[in-house]
Amino acid sequence: MTSPHPSSYGRRNPSSHSRYTPDRISYSPSSAYSEASGGRSHNAVAAAARSVAGAFIACFTPPETKSSKSVADSEEFKAHSVKSEGSASRSERRRSSNYGIYTNQNKSTHGREPPNEKFTIDEILKATRNFAPPFKIGQGGFGTVYKGRLSDGTFVALKRAKKSAYDKQLGVQFQSEVRTLAQVEHLNLVKFHGFLEHEDERIVIVEYVPNGTLREHLDCLHGNILDFAARLDIAIDVAHAITYLHMYTDHPIIHRDIKSSNILLTENFRAKVADFGFARLAADSDSGATHVSTQVKGTAGYLDPEYLRTYQLTEKSDVYSFGVLLVELATGRRPIEAKRELKERITAKWAMKKFADGDALSTLDPRLEHTAANNLALEKLLELALQCLAPRRQNRPNMRRCAEVLWSIRKDYRELSGNDFRSFSTRSQRSTSTRDE
16 A cells, blocks of 8 residues: 555544554664574484574674664665575465465455545544543553544554654654555454544554453463463464465565564454564565565564574564564563573573473473473473574574464364363262262
8 A cells, every 4th residue: 555644544444442562672783693403303402492592692782773764765665675596485475365264354455555434633532532541551662552432333442653753763663554554454463444644643543452462461460371272372373463474465574573562362362463563575585585684673582683683684583583472472481581590581592491401391381280281282382482493594484384383282282181181080080989989
């Protein structure tokens, strides 16, 4: 779609139900990283885990950032694809109409014109009761998020940008989010309702997802503990969403900010990926390009070390962030735990070291029980995370492969959980019979 202009409005047909997330940061490249092996033997896995664990430290020493550019001159909307000799073609990306689970509810929308219906500032003010404080549901680097209700009764989240004449990157993020959301539609992505850009107001309107963020649930802020089955379901939902962005849009999209606070949950604990302020188009593989050269953006703890070092962005940067997310799901910890002792402060490094030492079970979220099913799923989840966290992008799986592995893990988990339940029931019956005798 064309970029938003002042005094222009756009909106999609409403449906229902987002919540905003914490601040993000921009980074410039830093130091080099070692390479991990992709072998499956125990020694190879251990060596890879140690290599991954050793690759985290330099990720958290942010050098100077580049100065901001104007929205019109921003590199975010210009192609900087780079070719490499001998690069492998992405034969796995399919552009046919038979996309299976990735397009049942999500048809490609790249390049279509924005809908004719328009939001007005009066509609926005009415929906939020003049941005009343009780309607505020989130705060972040981009601005403030409000819950609102449209005239047809649809609840939405309105992401209102800060009114800063000096922060041109906010304008870039706004246009990036609008462009990306207008191009995509998937069950596991927040639905786009529209935007408003008028005078000093910039607002993105998306569906309201009522059950908070994944990070909030891992912190038990909603009073319930996410069991391992729910965590696997969430991981699969997120994998489907990123796979769709990478492989089933007309042009691949890199999210660049996959993290637990950008994963929203419905009442049924279905996951929806949100916040596309850092999203951008991937390299044009048809021309032989392998990456896009761009300023580093993302969130501390989730940043791909190779992207951080080289400025080279690919879909595998999202895969790396997804690996960090898998470790979060397994351990319940945040990516950076500043108050812990030094060796445990970077969660992924700590977890991979434990995994390499054969002590994976000690990394399980202490809120969860050590059942046979949980223990097996934990080890398999950490093994997949290890692959995603490989310091070099060519050693990481693509997101479609991640989804396939997660489906297999969930299948084994369900079978073993059923066996655990049947065994428990048998023991309970025997105990009852003994007492009766």
